Amino acid sequence: MLIKRPDDIRPSDITSESVYLNRRALLRAAGLSVGGLAAAACGAADSAPATTPASDGPAPPRGDGKFADLVKSPFSTDEPLNSYDDITTYNNYYEFGTGKADPARNARNFEPLPWSVRVSGECEKPGTYSYEDIVAPHAFEERIYRLRCVEAWSMVVPWVGISMADLLKRFAPTSRARYVVFQTLQDSDRMPGQRRPVLNWPYTEGLTIAEAMNPLTLMATGIYGKPLLPQNGAPLRLVVPWKYGFKSIKGIVDITFSENRPVTSWEEAAPSEYGFYANVNPRVDHPRWSQARHREIGAGLFADKVPTLMFNGYGEQVADLYKDLDLRRNF
């Protein structure tokens, strides 16, 4: 697999390229049934997709539950993957309980579909989009990213998802859209952890428009080639690999383009400990623990902690976004 370092390639070029490749593969392999599904899904959408025509269609999960024809990404790392078991049983998803094992246990009967996402705010094509509407025009990619939790542990996760930049462009954000705000489902019947106000529900997160449009930013729909399990944020979740894991909001039902910076849930809960930017930064400690080193999940009982990398090792793609920002004050 060719690992490219696309410094001089514009974000729009990269995503168009990957979608283009997948369109070719789909036309060769998939045929009418995929096109038919895509056409039906797009017929229900409020807007026409900004990238490829509907007939190129998605690569939805096959009968065996796996995504077909995943496009490999140049952003993927070749580090060893964490096991499916670890990734799906060690989770922070307070909507299902605050213990690491709670989400897997308490989200067992959570049905992710049907699902809809409300898009609103400073954009030209607001509306309510079903999960199918959201993913239909895009190529599913495999992105193997490092995930670094603010609690100082990390995993390597083989995500499946679509380019967030391509998705957001479909809604035509205006020049007043300086931030993109995401919210999780709020439904204490389906999410028993929300019966206690551990956080101020619904979970709210946000990115600057530049961060949201960065080529790394992913709207994830699966792991290990299969659709997301509820405990990992099914059916749609954000992945921003250069930030602490709490920024990668799960179970997204709301996308708002905003002129003003949102107050995110963890920032509201403990503003001295969790900031808006939350970039992985070994030089800026959490008030109660160091961020210079972290524990790799899966390395075992006798492993050393490893040094944390600035921007979780994704500096090449994102450092430019922060060149004028004091990252100690804007943690």
Next chain:
Amino acid sequence: MTPRALKALAFALASLPLIKLVFDTLGVAGGSLGANPVESLLHRAGWWGLVLLLVTLAVTPARDLTGQTALVRTRRLLGLYAFTYVLMHVLVYTVLDQRLALGPIVEDILRRPYITVGLGAFLLLIPLALTSNDASRRRLKARWTKLHRLVYPIAILGVWHYWWQVKQDVAQPLIFAAVLAVLLGYRLLKRHRRTKRQSHAR
């Protein structure tokens, strides 16, 4: 129940969490420490240490309420068992979590208040553990009783350490704090009643 039987029962019960920890560490009987084994060991050893510490403090009220003086004979072994779990917790932290890296450990002690508090509780617990025997009691006499009153600030520091360590969900530390408040409150009440009685007797 005879004191001996009660001691055996207390020992057996206090051993169960330790046995489960060992089984899970070794992967015996389908057990496992999960995706983050160091964190699991650290948390569980500390949690049970704190629980046993509170159980030790509950012995006197239990004796007063039930009239079972035999209960008092379990207090030493419960206290020593609490120390065992706490020692395990400290060893997991220094050996498995920090890998005996002196720099990070010192930095943690100096710059992370919840660790400073935890270390304080552990250091104060050491003389109590070392003097939990008949020989020390005979040698120290009245000073032994005074020394072992340190268990009160130790328990407070322990609960404080737990509370400060939690990320956001304070439900459990809150319960521990409430239980501790009841156990300490009971003793304060008892002392108040005793001094009142003494002053009335004059």
